[in-house]
Amino acid sequence: xxxxxxxxxxxxxxxxxxVVGRKKLQKMIFIAKKLAYxxxxxxxFHFYGPYSEELTLQMEELVxxxxxxxxxxxxxxxxxxxxxxTDTGEEFLQMYENALNTNSFDDLVQNLNDQSARFLExxxxxxxxxxxxxxxxxxxxxxxxxxxNYTEEEIEEAFRYIDALKSMANIQLHT
Numbered sequence: 001x002x003x004x005x006x007x008x009x010x011x012x013x014x015x016x017x018x019v020v021g022r023k024k025l026q027k028m029i030f031i032a033k034k035l036a037y038x039x040x041x042x043x044x045f046h047f048y049g050p051y052s053e054e055l056t057l058q059m060e061e062l063v064x065x066x067x068x069x070x071x072x073x074x075x076x077x078x079x080x081x082x083x084x085x086t087d088t089g090e091e092f093l094q095m096y097e098n099a100l101n102t103n104s105f106d107d108l109v110q111n112l113n114d115q116s117a118r119f120l121e122x123x124x125x126x127x128x129x130x131x132x133x134x135x136x137x138x139x140x141x142x143x144x145x146x147x148x149n150y151t152e153e154e155i156e157e158a159f160r161y162i163d164a165l166k167s168m169a170n171i172q173l174h175t
Contacts, residue, residue, distance in 0.1 A: 005040055007096035009058055010067055014085045014093065015109040022059070022081050023048050027120035028112045029055055034127040035169040037105060045144070049125045059083075067092050108168060115161075122150055122158045134159070 012019075012028065019025045030050040033039040041052040062068040067089030071082040085093075112120065122141065129140045141155055 004096060006058055006062055006067070007093060008039060009055070010062060010085060010089050010093055011096075011105070012109055013068065013083050014090070015106050016113040017084070019083045019113060020080060021117050022056070024113075024117040024120060025059070025083065026051055026055060027117065027124040028109065030124045031112060031120065031127060031165070032105070032108060034124075034130070035108070035165060037108070037169070043128070045128055049121045049145075050128045062089070065092075108165065111165070111168070118148065119154075119158065119161075121145070121148070122154060123161055126155070126158050126162060 009029065012032070013025070016028075019028070027049065029039055029041065029052070030043050033041070033043070041054045041058070043050040043052045045051075059068070059070075063070045065088075066086055069084045069086050071084075073080050073082060115123075122145070125141055125145060126137055129137050132140060138152075138155060141150055
């Protein structure tokens with residue numbers, strides 16, 4: 001069971017070809033989970049939005065097992081991590097191929113990976129507070145993400161993007 005959760009994460013990175021940034025991967029998995037894809041990781045609200053310590057540990061394990069390649073790059077004043085699946089990771093995934101419904105998930109992963117980490121941070125923050133009214137979500141974003149200086153237009157764009165993702169997920173989840 002435990003390794004099947006690792007396989008889902010590995011498959012996500014395989015479908016994306018490459019994921020640049022730990023924060024971006026966290027947001028991609030959280031958003032997929034909110035869209036009813038079967039991720040089990042627990043998320044809490046953290047400095048950069050929804051964050052899963054479990055996911056961080058699973059990523060470390062996948063790197064340590066040689067299933068993922070992690071490249072650390074210096075970007076200005078910080079380090080950025082680039083993740084790609086290894087040949088060993090591909091072999092491992094073949095054992096789970098039947099359990100991984102890649103067709104329905106492929107478009108979503110590609111779409112999420114095409115977005116900036118900053119935008120996914122906004123989208124995941126909105127989804128984290130989706131039990132609130134639209135107005136309350138705006139207030140929440142302005143409060144908890146004040147340093148990001150999201151504009152009203154960016155927040156509206158994030159809501160439109162979420163609606164598009166939901167219709168994509170509905171079509172894919174029911175076909």
